[in-house]
Amino acid sequence: MSAKGRVKCPKKQLPCLHGQMIIRVLDERSDPGPLPLGFGALPGNSGESKELEEAAAVLARADDDSGLCPTLEDIADMETRIIQIKPDCREWKLQEEAALREAGEVIRQGGLVAFPTETVYGLGGDALNPQASCKIYAAKGRPSDNPLIIHICQFEDIYRIVKQVPETAVKIAEAFWPGPLTVILPKAELVPYETTGGLDTVAVRFPSHPVAKKLIEYGGGYVAAPSANASGRPSPTLAKHVAEDMSGRIDMIVDGGEVGIGLESTIVDLTAEVPRILRPGYITQGMLNKVFGKVDIDVTIIKPDSGQPPKAPGMKYRHYAPTGRLVIVEGEAGQVTAYINEQTAKDRNAGEKTGVIGTAEVLEQYHADVVKCVGSRENEEDIARNLFTVLREFDEEKVTSIYSESFSSEGLGQAIMNRLLKAAGHSVIRL
Ligand code: AMP
Ligand code: MG
Numbered sequence: 163m164s165a166k167g168r169v170k171c172p173k174k175q176l177p178c179l180h181g182q183m184i185i186r187v188l189d190e191r192s193d194p195g196p197l198p199l200g201f202g203a204l205p206g207n208s209g210e211s212k213e214l215e216e217a218a219a220v221l222a223r224a225d226d227d228s229g230l231c232p233t234l235e236d237i238a239d240m241e242t243r244i245i246q247i248k249p250d251c252r253e254w255k256l257q258e259e260a261a262l263r264e265a266g267e268v269i270r271q272g273g274l275v276a277f278p279t280e281t282v283y284g285l286g287g288d289a290l291n292p293q294a295s296c297k298i299y300a301a302k303g304r305p306s307d308n309p310l311i312i313h314i315c316q317f318e319d320i321y322r323i324v325k326q327v328p329e330t331a332v333k334i335a336e337a338f339w340p341g342p343l344t345v346i347l348p349k350a351e352l353v354p355y356e357t358t359g360g361l362d363t364v365a366v367r368f369p370s371h372p373v374a375k376k377l378i379e380y381g382g383g384y385v386a387a388p389s390a391n392a393s394g395r396p397s398p399t400l401a402k403h404v405a406e407d408m409s410g411r412i413d414m415i416v417d418g419g420e421v422g423i424g425l426e427s428t429i430v431d432l433t434a435e436v437p438r439i440l441r442p443g444y445i446t447q448g449m450l451n452k453v454f455g456k457v458d459i460d461v462t463i464i465k466p467d468s469g470q471p472p473k474a475p476g477m478k479y480r481h482y483a484p485t486g487r488l489v490i491v492e493g494e495a496g497q498v499t500a501y502i503n504e505q506t507a508k509d510r511n512a513g514e515k516t517g518v519i520g521t522a523e524v525l526e527q528y529h530a531d532v533v534k535c536v537g538s539r540e541n542e543e544d545i546a547r548n549l550f551t552v553l554r555e556f557d558e559e560k561v562t563s564i565y566s567e568s569f570s571s572e573g574l575g576q577a578i579m580n581r582l583l584k585a586a587g588h589s590v591i592r593l
Contacts, residue, residue, distance in 0.1 A: 265378020493593030
C-alpha cells in the first residue's frame, strides 16, 4: 500500500467490517513498513473515535487496491494440486521426501498447503508472513478476530515466537508434545498480528503426525494452520473433505489418509498462573490435572449460557454445523430412541429428509431416512474420530432434519459434546 494509505490509530485492533479481514493499526512508536495485504483501518460499526474515522478516510483515498484484503474472488480459481503421502514415514521413499520438500517450498513462498495432522487436516501458511495469514482467512472465509495456531516441529522453536517460556510450558510439553495440545502464551515481536488476530498472545502447537512435522520443517519451521474447512463447516478428517471446501482456493493438498483423532487440539492458556482449558480436546482435563494438580476450564465450556465471551475468540462462533437442522436428544436410552423415532416420523410427513446420529448399540432401532453410526458407546475415541465425517455426510445426502444421541461430558466426552453442541447451535431436548 502506498504511504498515504498508512494510518495511525489509538487502538491496535479495530472491529472488522462485514466479516472482512482484520484491521490492525499502526503503532506510533515503530515504523512497520508497508501495510501488509489485507490490512487497513475501517470504521466498522463501532462509533469509535475521530482518529478512526480519519483512518478510514485515508484508506478510502488510497489509490491502489494492494492494501485491501484478498477476498474469495481474489484467490478463487487457482489450480489446487493434490499429492498423496503415506502417513507412516517409514514407508517414505525419495519421492515422498521430494514431494514434501516441494510443498514446504510453496509455504515458504507465501502459498497455502493443506496437510494432515493427528487431530484434523490443517490449512498451512507461513506464520511469520502476514500476507500468508491473510490468505488463510480469505480461503476459509474465517472471521478476522479468530487467531491462528502456529505449528512448530521441535520444541526449541517456541523460544523465537513467545516472549517467555514459563515452567508450565516446559511441563506441558514434556507431558504432551509432540501431540494434540496447543498452548497460549504472550507473543514475541516476530509474530505478526495478522497471525494472532490482533492479540498480544500466540497459540503454539507441536504436532506428532510425521507428514505435519516434515512439512513444517520444510516450510520454514513456523506454519499457521487452522482446520482446513470453510469457516463454519465441520473440520476435515479426510483429504476429500478439504477438497470439498478448498479446491480452487489453495495451492496444494497433501493427502495423508484419514486422521487419527478427528477433533481439534486441546487449547490451554498458560498466561495465568493456573493453566486454563479454552477448548477441550483429546488431552482431557483429567490428564492435565495429573500434570499440574489443578487446571481451570473456561466457564463458557461448562456453561455455554453463562453470557460471558469465551477466551478463545473462535469458540464464540457457530461451528461444524450441517446444513440440516440438528437437535441433540438427552435421556435414558430407550426413551431417546422412541422420541427420535416419533420426531423423525413427524418430520418425514412434513416433507423433510430425516437423519439420525446414533451409536452402534441401538442403531437398528431407528427408522429415519438416513441413520449414521458414529461409533460404539464402548469406544469414545471412535466417536471422536467419526463425528465430523458423519456431520458432513448428512450434507452430501441432503438431509434436512437430524437428531443425535447425547454423550457423557466426562473425559473425551467433554470435547465430543462441545463440538456436537456447537454443531446443533445448542439445541437440546432433555427427556
Ligand atoms: P482452529 O485453528 O480452526 O483449530 O482454531 C484455532 C482456535 O484457537 C480458535 O478457537 C482460536 O480462537 C484459538 N486461538 C488461537 N490463538 C489464540 C490466542 N492467542 N488466544 C486464545 N485463543 C486462541
Ligand atoms: Mg477450526
